[in-house]
Amino acid sequence: MAIVVRIDVQLAKQKMSVGEFAERVGLTPANVAVLKNGRAKAVRFSTLEAMCRVLECQPGDLLEWVED
Secondary structure, X not given: OEEEEOHXXXXXXXXXXXXXXXXXXXOOHHHHHHHHOOOOOOOOHHHHHHHHHHHOOOHHHHEEEEOO
């Protein structure tokens, strides 16, 4: 089972830079990179909520399950 993070798709739709996104969500650009690259082991609901608020999307727009 693999969870694929689609933050880059939503950033492109909103025409938002990683730096701006990180600042508005309250993350460091390095932590955004960890999320984008699929290296995160967990995401707090409060962080997911902030990402959805900033990107005006649903959690399913950011996370996708893909069978191995």
